[in-house]
Amino acid sequence: MKFIHVTDLHLVEESEILWGLKPIETLDACLADIQKHHADAAFVAITGDLAERGEVAAYELLKQRLSTLGLPVLLMLGNHDDRTNFKQVFSDVPLDHGGFVQQVREDHGGVFLFLDTLKGPPSSAGLYTPERREWLSQQLDKAAGRPVYLFMHHPPFSIAHELMDKIMLDDPEEFAALLQGHDVKHIFFGHGHRAVSGVWRGISFSALPSLNHQLPLVGGSVETVYSHEPPAYAVVHVTGEGIIVHNDAFYDRKAATMPADAERGTWY
Numbered sequence: 001m002k003f004i005h006v007t008d009l010h011l012v013e014e015s016e017i018l019w020g021l022k023p024i025e026t027l028d029a030c031l032a033d034i035q036k037h038h039a040d041a042a043f044v045a046i047t048g049d050l051a052e053r054g055e056v057a058a059y060e061l062l063k064q065r066l067s068t069l070g071l072p073v074l075l076m077l078g079n080h081d082d083r084t085n086f087k088q089v090f091s092d093v094p095l096d097h098g099g100f101v102q103q104v105r106e107d108h109g110g111v112f113l114f115l116d117t118l119k120g121p122p123s124s125a126g127l128y129t130p131e132r133r134e135w136l137s138q139q140l141d142k143a144a145g146r147p148v149y150l151f152m153h154h155p156p157f158s159i160a161h162e163l164m165d166k167i168m169l170d171d172p173e174e175f176a177a178l179l180q181g182h183d184v185k186h187i188f189f190g191h192g193h194r195a196v197s198g199v200w201r202g203i204s205f206s207a208l209p210s211l212n213h214q215l216p217l218v219g220g221s222v223e224t225v226y227s228h229e230p231p232a233y234a235v236v237h238v239t240g241e242g243i244i245v246h247n248d249a250f251y252d253r254k255a256a257t258m259p260a261d262a263e264r265g266t267w268y
């Protein structure tokens with residue numbers, strides 16, 4: 001099966017510029033590229049920071065854009081989001097028993113769990129409270145040994161980034177304890193505004209650039225906190241043998257400087 005991972009839209013009003021860029025323009029280009037090249041994807045998962053200031057108008061803009069995508073979309077909240085405003089606009093999104101934006105999707109024999117790690121202002125960190133943990137624990141039990149894939153905004157571990165590690169999930173040990181004894185294959189997250197991948201306690205993980213502004217790997221390598229680097233979405237294949245994650249820098253993709261007929265048919 002194939003699905004798409006997108007993160008950190010940071011939507012503002014349609015005409016507004018955020019850190020030199022218009023978030024809605026990148027989102028429009030992203031969705032158009034997905035429609036054109038990946039209309040056969042099982043779903044699109046967007047791992048939070050949907051709106052820069054959690055405003056109703058931004059969620060309405062997102063809802064309008066997603067209405068014509070033609071693919072199921074799973075939305076999560078990040079530290080820039082407002083749970084109340086989100087639920088007001090996306091009133092049909094499934095919630096857990098505590099009203100948190102958490103849902104499950106069973107697809108191709110796998111269990112895909114979409115988590116709510118929003119702690120709330122003024123903190124930008126994440127939090128996974130006992131009632132949210134209870135929901136996750138129940139879902140993991142229900143998975144009954146089937147492969148599980150987790151989606152969340154905040155990473156539950158250090159990603160070796162000076163700034164991001166200060167605002168990761170606040171309660172990583174409690175979170176890690178929940179996963180023991182279950183077949184969690186991969187964690188997809190956002191928040192870092194960077195492409196990051198690796199393995200944590202035997203579980204592979206991947207994260208993506210934002211669709212708007214990025215975070216330089218080395219603080220001070222540019223004179224601003226944020227940087228301009230290519231946005232991307234990920235195309236994820238779950239095969240019988242493992243997981244393949246392609247990051248596609250759709251917004252910067254263009255033909256190479258070469259004749260259109262050069263280098264064709266000579267590779268194999």
Ligand SMILES: [Fe+2]
Binds near residue numbers: 008080191193210
């Ligand atoms: Fe973000």
